[in-house]
Structure formats: C-alpha cells, structure tokens
Amino acid sequence: MTAVHIIGAGLAGLSAALTLQAAGLSPRLYEAAPGPGGRCGGWSPSPGGTIRDRGTHLILAGNDTLCSLIRRHTPTEGWITLPPLFRFHDLTTGDRWTLHPGRGRWPGWLFSAGRRVPGVSAIRHLLALLALENRRVATVGEAVDPASLIGRRLIAPLAVALLNTPAEAASLPLLRRTLHQSLYRGGDALSPLLCQTSLDHDLIRPLALAVTAAGGEIRLRTAITGLTASAAGVTLHTPAGPVDCGTDPVILATDATQAHRLLPQHLPALPHSPILNLHYPLDDGCRRATPDLTGLCGGRAEWMLRRPGHLAVTISAVSDSLRTSPDLAPQVWQEARQIYPDLPAACPLQARTLTERRATLLQTPQTDALRPPVHPRTGGWPPTLWLAGDWVQTGLPCTLEGAARSGVMAADAIRQRISR
C-alpha cells in the first residue's frame, strides 16, 4: 500500500488522511503538538475542568465537506443543530431582530418585515445582495457601503464574522462563495451546527480515532524542523533524525506561517488577522437549557454564544487597541447584559481572554491572489509534494470547511496521480 506522509494533524491533515484511506492509501501524520487539532484546540479554565473551544466556531449545515466528515466519522450525539434563523442586536439603538430566511432558494422571506433587517426595505435588501454579485469590484466595502444601514446591520457584520477581515478590505469573491454555499441555498443549509462539548472532543478526537482505526499512524510531538525537496523526492527533518520519503507523496498541511518557514523559496509569507474570545463562566442562577447565538452590531463584539454554564464572546479582526484594553472583559460583559438582562451586574472574576494572533489569513483580494493551489505548477515545485490547509487556494475563506476541502483536494490529486 502506498504510504502518504502528512505534516500537520489539524483538520486539513485529518481530512486528507481519511480521504486517502478511503482510496486505499496509507497515511502517516507528523504533528508537532501533543495532540491533533491545531486551531480547533481546546482549553480548560481549571486543571481537569471542562474543555472548551479556544474560539467559538460557527459551522453551517451547508459546509458540505465538513458535514460529510461529521456524518461519517463522529457520533451524532456530539452535535446540536439549531434552527436556520439568526438573532441580532444593535447595541447603539437597542433594536433586536431575527433574520429568518426561507427554506427554499426563493428570497420571499425578504418581503416579510419581521424576517429581515428592520428599517431596511425588501428592495434595499435585494439591491445589496445584487451589489455583492458585482464582478467588477474586489472588496465587500466597494460593493455595499459599510456605513449604510444595511451595511452596518448585515453586510459588514457578515464580512467580519465570515472572513475575519473588516468589510472595507474583505475579498468580495470569498464572501460571495460563502453566501452561495449557505444563504442562497435556503434554510437547511443555513442551520448552525454546534458541538456538544468542544471541537476537540466532538470533531477532532473522533476523526483522529477513525484514522488510526483504519490503520493510519499519527506521530504526536514530532515537529518537522526542515524539509528538503527535489525531483528525487522529499526528506523530512525531525529532531530525532531525517525521514526519507523517497518518491512517496507528501502533504504539507501545517498553517501558512509554518509552511512558509519550511519552504521560503516556494511559499510566500501571508498576512494574518487575529480573533479574540472572551469566556465568562455563568453560575447556576443563570443557566439556560438551550444554546443561544446572537449577532451584534454597534458594540465591541460580533457575536455571543450562551450555553449552560458559559458565555463565549467573539471579536473578529480585533484591533490592537481593543485587544490590549485592560477594561475589555467588564465592558463586553455590560454589552452582554443588554442582550441577556438576567446576567448579574458584576463581571465574573474568572472571565478569561484568549487571543489567536494568527486565527486566519487577512482575507483581502491581495492575499487571496497569493494563496497557492494544492499542487503549484511554478518552476521547480517538487513533484511529490502537495499542500493542504485553510490558507491553500480552495476558492473558500479560511474556515473549517476550507481546511476540510483542502485536505480532500490534496488527497484526490494524489489518488489521480497514482492511478495514472
């Protein structure tokens, strides 16, 4: 059986491994960290406590590649499917509304005032969606004015939540593809999927188990410190010595920064954008049985996820001044109290702030143009080396879906090459 070496056991690496196994190939993963999962990793506020996601991840049922992995390899009881409607709160005016798209493709829901953005007519909604289809402009901000009412209440929050990039600079084609995968397919594709415990517990561990159960190998705490690649094959360098892969295929499935460090002559350094998450423990007095997801505008945060015992707040594309503000946790807590008046006045002392400085690429048109394909055709590219990771050119933004898709694309390309 042909061995395929995969550097990195994040979602892209695991997705590649499972696709290769389905084609009868044998993956061997090398992971620098003590566990798989990369940016899907968890944290615990106390030793032995509940593991939570470092950053809340929004998954939609229309994320086809990811959802197919979830269906095939993870226990059903690990997932909660929420109805396809989105609550929003404007913190400057106090207005609340629920965006409630229909089940089909026909946007009839826009003609019902209670299901669209308040203060914005159905025609204005349609014009904004049409403007996002404009192929002659490159950024979201050029298509729809972020300061207009629909810009402020819908388009800019969507851009920053989906692309982790301010609307003014965010790539319009990337937003458009995400909308075509979700909003334009109708209700069911828009249903948010939440894991019961954490991505580590409900997604990554089952996927890693599926890889090893099918005979794959995951070598943890094995950092690849160097990579020599030529037409004759690839050699991986580890602190324990070199691994000669010969002409076996190799997939580089690290994050973009590590990939550039390993192959600076072939891969560009790409700009990144941070995400900050605030985690507030909630005591028994404010427990709620069902999770609640609320989008925000006019405040510091983009969205909040309230679950039993825990409130997680996400600030995408966080600015340096906000990230370093000493009063951020109490200020955001007061914003949360506008949405959930049952929360106590005092910010919990155990509130924690976690920032991922390189959460995703900064998803501008300029960065998108630099993302390499899974098998670059530039001169001198090693013939047995493929790429995977959310930063690779999949046509999708840097998301779980993009990472999962990149793994499938790399594995499919290898399968085709071998069968030729």
Ligand SMILES: Cc1cc2nc3c(=O)[nH]c(=O)nc-3n(C[C@H](O)[C@H](O)[C@H](O)COP(=O)(O)OP(=O)(O)OC[C@H]3O[C@@H](n4cnc5c(N)ncnc54)[C@H](O)[C@@H]3O)c2cc1C
């Ligand atoms: C705070 C936060 C919030 C997010 N929110 C969302 C969201 O709401 N929705 C969504 O879809 N996406 C979200 N994302 C993005 C999503 O997490 C990523 O797109 C996805 O996890 C990327 O997976 P990956 O496998 O491409 O990369 P990674 O997860 O970075 O995996 C790369 C792996 O390679 C390993 N590695 C690196 N260097 C080496 C080396 N030299 N040798 C061996 N191993 C190495 C790393 O340890 C890691 O395990 C969020 C990310 C963050 C950080």
